[in-house]
Amino acid sequence: MIDDSKPIFMQIAELIENGIVDGSMAEESQVPSTNEFAAFHRINPATAAKGVNVLVDSGILYKRRGIGMFVATGARSQLVARRTEEFFEQYVKPLALEARKLGISAEQLNTMIERSSGLVPEPGTDKERSAAL
Amino acid sequence: MNDTIVEARNLIKHYKDLNALDNVNLSLSANRIYGLLGRNGAGKTTLMSVLTAQAFATSGEALVFGANAYENDAVLSRICFIRESQKYPDDFQPRHAFRSAALFYKNWDQGLADRLAADFQLPVKRRIKKLSRGQLSAVGVIIGLASRAELTFFDEPYLGLDAVARQLFYDRLVEDYAEHPRTIILSSHLIDEVANLLEHVVVIDRGRIIMDADAEEIRGSAVTVSGSAEKVDAFLAGRKILHRETLGSLASVTVDESLGSRERAEAQELGLELSPVSLQQLVVRKTMAGAGGAGHTAGTGDFSDDTLEARR
Amino acid sequence: MSRTVAVARMQLINKWTYIGWPLTILLASFLMSLAIFALIPVQEGKYGGGSQAPMWYFLVLGIQSMTLVFPFSQGLSISRRAFYLGTLSLFSLIAVGMTGLYLLGGVIEKATNGWGVYGYFFSIPWVTDGPWYSTAAFFFVVMMFMFIIGFWFATIFKRWGTSGTLVSTLGSAVVLIGLAALTTLLEWWGYVGAWFAQQTPLSISGWAALLCVVLAAGSYSTLRRATP
Missing domain, CATH: 1.10.10.10 (Winged helix-like DNA-binding domain superfamily/Winged helix DNA-binding domain)
Structure with a gap:
């Protein structure tokens, strides 16, 4: 760990x-x-x-x-707020930047995010998988 | 809490054609776990012997609890240093050794000694000279822990102990230290095993102190960058390089610097891989860098490798 | 002071080393001597040297306390002074006890006419002829001497290694031979013989005690700088 x-x-x-x-x-x-x-x-x-x-x-x-x-x-709410801010800085900003470079519109980006959420497994199964590894 | 309890000034220990200690300056504070790391023959045991007045420095000064330990009962009664090659009276069994220690350490905990002996499955009624190397190490470990001396030295306490017994020692050390804080000096060349236990790290190489820093400062202070040699070299131009390895057109370079988040992002964009450097790797790199770049030929040197063990 | 006492107590934790073995050796040697005495069909005093057996063990003890107990004492952070005083005091006590045993043995021996077989184990011609305190002094000093000699040579060995031991052994031999040669050259053997003839067990004990003190002081000053 x-x-x-x-x-x-x-x-x-x-x-x-x-x-x-x-x-x-x-x-x-x-x-x-x-x-x-x-x-x-x-x-x-x-x-x-x-x-x-x-x-x-x-x-x-x-x-x-x-x-x-x-x-x-x-x-918890304090941590979630801080981590949301960090999430925005670390992931969303570069994502938006890259999207703009590629000419992906906000709407297209939303669709992609929705499509990807289907791919992400539930937290529970994710844990089991990493434990199995 | 952070009083200085060990102070070495310009310590030199000269053997016939060898400087076992080459101008050592060191200051240790109370109630911490120190790692005294270095290769075999680097001067670890010599340094501990001189500090505890078991051996004598050629020149320089060693103060423990503010005074020279030599023939000083007030200082000596607060120190425990069972050496790796500790000798015991001929007829002694482990239980005799423990009862002896009980005579001299006011904080001696016989209950702890008994529990540890059971944990290590030590035959306490067998003559010490008939014990295996690992059991002999266990005797030293038990005396060191149960003495609860304010300044306790462990001199490569793991020799001959299997992985289970070593883990047992580390676990008991952390547990007992948490309840009874004191100054522990753990001499070791199995750095990976003890790295997380240490609060401060002192690395000695050929009689010189080459690293003296808080373990947490060291963690993350170096990074290995790998990828295409051309890109790696361009990215790291002007940085303090500790070690460089190549495989065809690929390079893996360790720098003695940490990278900021922007540099990390940049490295990622270039397709370079960043990996953390363990304390053991860092010590090996620094020791080899000190040896005049011998690290380039020695490959991935490891302190616990067979060649080093074989020299014992 | 308490650490000095603790050094002595430490070496009594295993009772065999300082008490069990000397007594066992004494008893074994005594029984063997007695068996031999009984087998010799002579109706007059038979003297054997069996009572010296524990003395050789004391030589070994002296060596071991320096080569093994001293390093152990260093591991327990015992000062060299405390180790030295504690060990020597302990040994003095043991020597006193053993001397008492030898005296007692001698008394019983005389009273029982050599254990009923005319065998004399504790009595030694000339040595035990004088008053009891002369006998006691002799035994005590000899025991101390054996221990200190062992301690002394081990100290030399620890401090200067094999070559040091060799040099000091050869050195002592050369000095003795030199003295003998000088005596021969100056034709002093007559005087030397006369001097020895004048000595009593008590005066010999005195000289040996003097030598003990010199050696003990010598081993202490060497021990002061010895490393485990």
């Missing part, structure tokens, strides 16, 4: 974010402790703590003294 492409603390933060976005970590539920993250991913506890702290700083998680870390109310 952890790879060498970027700092581990960022990967830990992303893993937690993914859990919140896909609903497996509900708002106001407790997230595992940094030591549990460290043991599970076999990483340095300080690194795991750094990843968690990134999310605390951005208000996604909050600390209950003596109990642990919890997902903040509104965390």
